[in-house]
Amino acid sequence: MKAGYHLDGTTILAAASPPGHAQRGILRLSGPRSWPCVSGLVGLNTPPSPRRLHPCRLRLPRLAATVPALLAWMPAPRSYTREDVLEIHTFGCPALLSCLTDALLARGALLAGPGEFTRRAFLNGRIDLTRAEAVLDLIRARDAAEHRQACEQLRGTLHRSIAACQQRILHVCAFGEAAIDFSDQDIEVIDPAWVEGEIGKALAELDALLEESQGDRARPEGVRVLLFGRPNVGKSSLLNALARRPAALVSPFPGTTRDGFEIILQLRGFPFRLRDAAGVREALSPPEQAGIQRALEAVESADLILLVLDGSQPVSCDDRSMAARVDPARTLLVVNKSDLPAGIRLGDLPADLERRPSVRVSALTSDGVETLVDVMVRTVETSSASAPGQSFWIHARQRGCLMAASRCLRSALASAQSQTGFEFVALDLREALQHLGEVVGEVVNDDLLDLIFSRFCIGK
Ligand SMILES: Nc1nc2c(ncn2[C@@H]2O[C@H](COP(=O)(O)OP(=O)(O)OP(=O)(O)O)[C@@H](O)[C@H]2O)c(=O)[nH]1
Ligand SMILES: [Mg+2]
Known part of the structure; x- marks a missing residue:
């Protein structure tokens, strides 16, 4: 030790x-x-x-x-x-x-x-071991959603899913091995179709678990929010209003923001990474074009897009072309400049966006900004990444073991289908069980334990 x-x-x-x-x-x-x-x-x-x-x-x-x-x-x-x-x-x-x-x-x-x-x-x-790691997550939880996830794991959610998969594989092993014992007597002890079916089910369960945990620490540094819109609609002003400080340059000249930048904010206890970006339009210069390119790339990786519109003007062709680039499911509409006479008709936006939540704000007076924060937080709370029971945040270590187990099951299934003999199937099944055992800590060594527990603080 x-x-x-x-x-x-x-x-x-x-x-x-x-x-x-x-x-x-x-x-x-x-x-x-x-x-x-x-x-x-x-x-x-x-x-x-x-x-x-x-x-x-x-x-x-x-x-x-x-x-x-x-x-x-x-x-x-x-x-x-x-x-x-x-x-x-x-x-x-x-x-x-x-x-x-x-x-x-x-x-x-x-x-x-x-x-x-x-x-x-x-x-x-x-x-x-999954619960021990959940204790660590609980101590480190940065917001309510992470806290809830850690509590889920502490209640043994991951452990239960793995135990069910282990049971299924063990069952197949037990029957298969019994069949080998009787192989010299001409009786059909085990149905090959049943073996294939059970391995297929175990594999599907495991792959579903891996799929659900795709968002593995999806929010390592907070929810990535992109302020997206054409020039001059007030994206930088809105970032400043949310941050309550003049973090970004604001000017009446369209094309002010070039290099986008990020600030980290705690809103109602949730960490958000707020990214200001260049307004998208037909660029007037190569640097502006480069800035716009970055904004467009950020659309792909953002968890949440705030599509900012100028509420005092009709929906423009630039607005429509930006609307076409965003994934409506990840987009909120922010209708800015509510202090000016309204000139916008949201009905002019594509239909799938028109139905998204929209908030009227004035970045100038901060009117409506608190409502926007409420909507942002609610969206994050109800997103699949933080909905209880729908998705797991698993550690890279756990993920590695699950992937190895999935590979073994795939190979077991291939052997079962080619009917090479249950001995080969059993070898892969045993190895899959070994990897699953590592996730919950049935099979561990001191080095692994040292690695896991050294991340804890003293006193826990
Ligand atoms: N009346 C009014 N003016 C606003 C509001 N928000 C922003 N503005 C003004 O609109 C102009 C553009 O604001 P910015 O925040 O720089 O706009 P932007 O979208 O970041 O523009 P680019 O960086 O060029 O893409 C500035 O003159 C702001 O003062 C608002 O809510 N009401
Ligand atoms: Mg700007």
């Missing part, structure tokens, strides 16, 4: 609260010496009642006075790690916590490695 993680039977210790000054500081111990390490410091011979907060006073050798604290005692096996776990809640004062840590280390506790509590939970069979 690598440095940083400890052997079975040891007792580990870490702060479970963030570093720095805070109202409350928490130290957490896990292992058989959790109570013996603490009992002397609180002057109690027996542990308090489990799963309650028990008031006590800490007597620390380096401090003159006693310190009030609360103890939470979670004896094995009903604890996060399935070991004896004890938490000490006291003031969030770094000097006090360091003093307490020293006292506990002197009594035999060891400083925990990153993610060691969760690693123990996994090794002791409390959670499978």
Whole structure:
């Protein structure tokens, strides 16, 4: 086992609260010496009642006075790690916590490695690896959608799908191997069509899982939003209104923005990458043409396109040609300049766009901008990438294993179809099971565990 993680039977210790000054500081111990390490410091011979907060006073050798604290005692096996776990809640004062840590280390506790509590939970069979990784996701969740996804995984959504697939493959293996045992007696024990059918189903389930997880971390840095429209409709002004600062240059001259640029914004707790781009028209110069080319490329990769229109003018030919370039399903219409007399008729847009949500705003006065934010957030919340149960965010590691398992099943299916003998089919099926086992942690080695858990913070 690598440095940083400890052997079975040891007792580990870490702060479970963030570093720095805070109202409350928490130290957490896990292992058989959790109570013996603490009992002397609180002057109690027996542990308090489990799963309650028990008031006590800490007597620390380096401090003159006693310190009030609360103890939470979670004896094995009903604890996060399935070991004896004890938490000490006291003031969030770094000097006090360091003093307490020293006292506990002197009594035999060891400083925990990153993610060691969760690693123990996994090794002791409390959670499978997909759930352990979900704990990490939960800690790192940047918004409500990521939080919800991590909770889904924590409930074992991925694990259940994989278990169903494993069951199907095991079933085929069991029947197939029994058939090999009876192969010298002239009885048809296994129907080749059934074998093919079952492998085909397992493969379809796995491929569906991979397909659903296509959006693997689809929003690594937030939802990519593109401000798209012809020159002078107020894209840069709108970016500034959303950012509440003059981030982009604005001028009455069409063609002001050339190099598009991005800003990252938190809107209602969601991270958005907002991209301003050159207005699209028949370019007057090569640099403008280059800027327009970039805007057109960004249309392909954006998660959400805000098609900005000038509400004070009729829909122009440029507006229509831009409307033709966007995917309506990813587009919201923003009718800007609502402070001016209205001159637009949305009915002049292509029919599929006309039906998309539209918001009237004035980037100049910020009128309607809050409504636009509401609509953007709602669109993201209900998009497939964040709808619960519809799509998985899986780690690259998990994805790699699923793809390897899918390859093995494909090869098993080919062997089954060419009727080369069940031995060959079984070899591939066993290998597929091995890869699926790696996703949930039935087949793992220490190096892999080190890699996974080293991404955790200490104390989890
Ligand atoms: N009255 C009014 N004027 C606006 C509004 N939004 C933008 N403008 C004006 O419209 C002009 C163009 O604004 P920009 O934000 O530079 O437009 P743009 O779409 O970024 O233009 P390009 O960068 O050239 O593509 C500026 O003079 C703005 O002050 C608005 O809501 N109301
Ligand atoms: Mg601009």
